[in-house]
Amino acid sequence: MNDTNNTLPDTSSSVAAPRIEQAGPLLVAGLREQLDEHMAEKIPQLWKTLVACWDEIPQRVGSADYGLCIRVDDCEYYYMAACSVWDFTGLPEKFSPFIIPSQTYAVFVHQGSVRLLCNTIDYAFDQWLPESGYQHAAALDNRLHFFERYGEQFNPEIGEGDIEIWLPITK
Numbered sequence: 001m002n003d004t005n006n007t008l009p010d011t012s013s014s015v016a017a018p019r020i021e022q023a024g025p026l027l028v029a030g031l032r033e034q035l036d037e038h039m040a041e042k043i044p045q046l047w048k049t050l051v052a053c054w055d056e057i058p059q060r061v062g063s064a065d066y067g068l069c070i071r072v073d074d075c076e077y078y079y080m081a082a083c084s085v086w087d088f089t090g091l092p093e094k095f096s097p098f099i100i101p102s103q104t105y106a107v108f109v110h111q112g113s114v115r116l117l118c119n120t121i122d123y124a125f126d127q128w129l130p131e132s133g134y135q136h137a138a139a140l141d142n143r144l145h146f147f148e149r150y151g152e153q154f155n156p157e158i159g160e161g162d163i164e165i166w167l168p169i170t171k
Helices: 039-052 114-132
Strands: 019-023 026-034 060-073 076-085 096-100 103-110 144-150 163-170
Touching: 026 039, 026 060, 039 076, 060 096, 076 096, 103 114, 114 144, 114 163
Parallel strands: none
Antiparallel strands: 019 103, 026 076, 026 096, 060 076, 060 144, 103 163, 144 163
């Protein structure tokens, strides 16, 4: 690896083949922000804001956290930093509810820094999906474009460990 050009390495070639899972539904609640050219700054700030108000979500369950890319229409998306909840009842207004649908997912394990997550996402959509025999389950009735799962071993201090990309698929 050559570090003299100050660019991040392309790690897509090291992404392992995904496992295929049937999962959901999963109720999540969190904060959301429209995706735009400032998303690289917006998303980390969104997570900081959510972490600062975890205690305001009394329905929170489990230890995994989720980053969702949700389609609003053909060209508009938002990102949601979220946690799983057992119920939406009594959820404070500043939090958005969302149900991750029950369906089939291709699950990609991300290796390395969260800063390089786009490499795994690009691999999933641009390399694996076209050759897989599956299609992206992105019909109008499925607003979920994909989601990130940050498990128990994720270390937010260094931004590494236990990160997966869940891509909704269909035959």
